[in-house]
Amino acid sequence: MFVKTYHFLLLTSHLIKMATTALFFVFAGLAIACALSTVYHRNPLYSAVSLIGVFISLSCIYVTLAAPFIAAVQILIYAGAIMVLVIFVIMLLNLDEDKPYRKLNYLYALGGFLGIVLLAQTFFIFVAVKKAPQTPVNTDETVGKTLNIGANMYTEYLLPVEIVGVLLLMAIIGGVILVRRLSQPELTLIVNNELDRRNEGDEKDDYRIAL
Amino acid sequence: MEQIVKTAFPFIVFAVAILLAFQGVLMIVAYTVLAERKVLGWIQGRIGPNRVGPWGVLQPFADLLKFIFKEDLVPDKSTKFIYFLAPLVALTCALLPIVVYPFGPVINTIDWSFLPYGLGEGITQLPMTIARIDVGVLFVLGITSVGVYGIALAGWSSNNKYSLMGGLRSSAQMISYELAMGASVIGVVMLAGTLDLSGIIQAQITSPFKWYIIPQFIGFIVFLIAAFAETNRVPFDLPEAETELVAGFHTEYSALKFALFFMAEYVNMFTVSVMCVTLFLGGWYVPGLGKILTPGSIPYALVSHVAFIGKICAFLFLYIWIRGTLPRFRFDQLMNFGWKFLLPLALLNVILTIVIVYFLNS
Numbered sequence: 176m177f178v179k180t181y182h183f184l185l186l187t188s189h190l191i192k193m194a195t196t197a198l199f200f201v202f203a204g205l206a207i208a209c210a211l212s213t214v215y216h217r218n219p220l221y222s223a224v225s226l227i228g229v230f231i232s233l234s235c236i237y238v239t240l241a242a243p244f245i246a247a248v249q250i251l252i253y254a255g256a257i258m259v260l261v262i263f264v265i266m267l268l269n270l271d272e273d274k275p276y277r278k279l280n281y282l283y284a285l286g287g288f289l290g291i292v293l294l295a296q297t298f299f300i301f302v303a304v305k306k307a308p309q310t311p312v313n314t315d316e317t318v319g320k321t322l323n324i325g326a327n328m329y330t331e332y333l334l335p336v337e338i339v340g341v342l343l344l345m346a347i348i349g350g351v352i353l354v355r356r357l358s359q360p361e362l363t364l365i366v367n368n369e370l371d372r373r374n375e376g377d378e379k380d381d382y383r384i385a386l
Numbered sequence: 387m388e389q390i391v392k393t394a395f396p397f398i399v400f401a402v403a404i405l406l407a408f409q410g411v412l413m414i415v416a417y418t419v420l421a422e423r424k425v426l427g428w429i430q431g432r433i434g435p436n437r438v439g440p441w442g443v444l445q446p447f448a449d450l451l452k453f454i455f456k457e458d459l460v461p462d463k464s465t466k467f468i469y470f471l472a473p474l475v476a477l478t479c480a481l482l483p484i485v486v487y488p489f490g491p492v493i494n495t496i497d498w499s500f501l502p503y504g505l506g507e508g509i510t511q512l513p514m515t516i517a518r519i520d521v522g523v524l525f526v527l528g529i530t531s532v533g534v535y536g537i538a539l540a541g542w543s544s545n546n547k548y549s550l551m552g553g554l555r556s557s558a559q560m561i562s563y564e565l566a567m568g569a570s571v572i573g574v575v576m577l578a579g580t581l582d583l584s585g586i587i588q589a590q591i592t593s594p595f596k597w598y599i600i601p602q603f604i605g606f607i608v609f610l611i612a613a614f615a616e617t618n619r620v621p622f623d624l625p626e627a628e629t630e631l632v633a634g635f636h637t638e639y640s641a642l643k644f645a646l647f648f649m650a651e652y653v654n655m656f657t658v659s660v661m662c663v664t665l666f667l668g669g670w671y672v673p674g675l676g677k678i679l680t681p682g683s684i685p686y687a688l689v690s691h692v693a694f695i696g697k698i699c700a701f702l703f704l705y706i707w708i709r710g711t712l713p714r715f716r717f718d719q720l721m722n723f724g725w726k727f728l729l730p731l732a733l734l735n736v737i738l739t740i741v742i743v744y745f746l747n748s
Contacts, residue, residue: 190393218465220465220468220539220542221467221468224468224471224535224539227532227535231532243519243520243521244520244521244524246521247521247524247525247528248524248528250525250528250529250531250532251524251527251528251531254528254531254532255528255531255532255534255564256531256561258535259531259534259535259538259557259561262535262538262539263538263554263557263558266538266541266542266550266553266554267554320520321520321521321580321581322580
C-alpha cells in the first residue's frame with residue numbers, strides 16, 4: 176500500500192531478479208502442467224478447462240515482463256471470450272470422450288520421432304542463445320503501458336491494425352453467410368370448425384394462419 | 387532480524403490491506419442479503435426477517451450457520467472435479483477485482499517515523515487502494531469475463547438438463563451484455579485519458595463536469611442496464627427463475643456450495659456498483675468537500691470513504707428496488723435487447739464522445 180519508489184529503496188536489484196526468476200518458473204511450470212493436462216485428458220471439457228489455465232499462466236508471465244495491457248487483454252479475449260465459445264461448442268455438441276483407436280498405432284511412433292526432432296531444435300536454440308553476445312536489456316517500463324501501445328498502434332503500426340480489422344470483418348461476414356437460411360420454411364395452421372360445417376362448400380369458413 | 391523485517395514489510399502491509407478490504411466487502415455483501423429481504427418485504431407490504439436480532443440484524447450469521455449445517459449432496463453421475471471447481475471459480479472471480487477499487491483518496495499527513503528499523507523513511511503517501519494497476523478497468527472486465535465459467539461449468543457438470551439449459555442461457559446472456567458494458571466504458575476512458583481507476587477519479591476531479599454521469603449520460607444508462615444483465619438480476623434473471631428452470635444452473639448445489647454461488651452473485655452486484663460509482667459518479671469524490679476539509683488529511687479521507695460507501699449502497703438499493711418492481715424478460719427478448727438495441731446505443735455513445743472530444747481538443 177506504499178508508493179512504488181519505496182520498494183526500490185529497500186529491495187536490492189538482486190532480490191528483484193531472484194523474485195522475477197522464481198515467479199517465472201512458477202508460472203511457466205503451471206503453464207506446462209496445464210498444457211500437458213490439455214493433451215492428456217479424454218474428456219474434452221477437462222482439456223478446455225486446462226487450456227484456460229494455460230492462458231491465465233501466460234497472462235501472469237506477461238505481467239512479470241512489464242506488459243500489463245497485453246496481460247489484461249489476454250485474459251479478456253482469450254480466456255474470457257474465445258474459450259467460452261469453445262466450451263459452448265463442447266457442451267452443446269455433447270462430445271463423447273476420446274477412445275483409443277487401435278489401427279493407428281504407428282502414429283505414436285511417428286509422433287514420438289517428431290517430438291524428439293522438436294526437442295533437439297529447442298536445445299539448439301537454447302545453446303545458440305547462451306553463446307550469443309549479450310545485448311543490454313531495455314529497462315524502459317513505460318513501453319508496455321496502454322498509452323504507448325495506443326499511440327504506436329495508430330501512428331506507426333496503423334496499416335497492420337487496419338488489416339486486422341478487415342480480417343475480423345471477413346470472419347464476421349463469413350459466419351453470417353454460413354448460418355443464414357435462404358428461404359424461410361412456410362407453415363400454415365388450419366383451424367377448422369368442423370362442428371359448425373353443414374355443407375361441403377363451407378370450408379371457406381376455416382381460418383388459415385401463416386407461421 | 388532487521389533484514390527479515392525489511393524484506394517482509396511490503397508483504398505484511400499488503401496482507402493487512404487485503405484483509406481489511408475483504409472484511410469490509412464481505413460484511414457489506416452479507417448485509418446486502420439482509421437488506422434485500424427486508425426491502426423486498428417492505429415493497430411487497432410485509433416486514434422482512436425480524437426474529438433473529440433487533441430488526442433481523444443477526445440474520446446473515448443465522449443464514450451462514452444454516453448453510454454450513456445442511457446436508458451436502460453430490461449428484462452421482464456429475465463430473466466431480468468440475469462440479470467442485472465451479473463455485474470456487476465463480477466466487478474467486480467475483481472477489482478478485484477488490485484489489486483495484488479506489489476506496490478513498492491518498493492520505494498525506496501521517497508521519498511514518500514511528501516504524502522501527504527506519505522503515506518509515508521516504509514514505510509520504512498512504513493510498514487507499516490495494517494496487518494501482520495501469521489497466522484497472524480492463525482487469526475488472528476481464529475477471530468478470532472469466533467469472534462466466536463458474537456458471538457454465540456448474541450447469542454442465544450437474545448432469546441435469548435444467549441446469550445445463552440454465553447455465554448455457556446464463557452464459558450466453560452474460561457474454562452478450564459484456565460487450566455493451568465494455569463499449570459504454572470506452573466513452574469514460576476517452577474523457578479521462580487513462581484506464582487506471584484512481585486516474586479516472588482524478589480526471590473527474592479536474593474536469594469541468596465534476597462527475598462523468600453528466601457528459602456520459604447515455605453511457606451511464608447502458609452500463610447500468612448491462613450491469614443488471616451481467617449479474618443475472620431481475621429483469622434479466624430468467625436463468626434462475628423457479629417457474630422456468632427449477633433453479634437454473636445451481637439446481638444441484640446444496641449447502642455450502644450453493645452459499646458460495648449466492649455470495650458470488652451478491653459480490654458481483656457489489657463489483658458492478660463500484661464500477662458504476664467510480665466511472666460515472668466520481669468514486670470517493672464529493673464536489674465541494676475540498677473546501678471544507680483539507681484534501682490529503684485523515685478526516686477528508688474518512689468522509690470521502692463514507693461517501694463512496696453511501697453511493698454504493700444507493701446502487702445496491704436500486705438493484706433491490708428494481709427487483710421488487712419489474713417482471714422478467716423472456717430469453718429471446720433479452721438477447722434481442724442486448725444485441726440489437728443496447729450494443730448499437732453504446733457504439734453511438736462512443737461515436738458521439740469521439741466527435742465531442744475531437745472538437746473540444748482542436
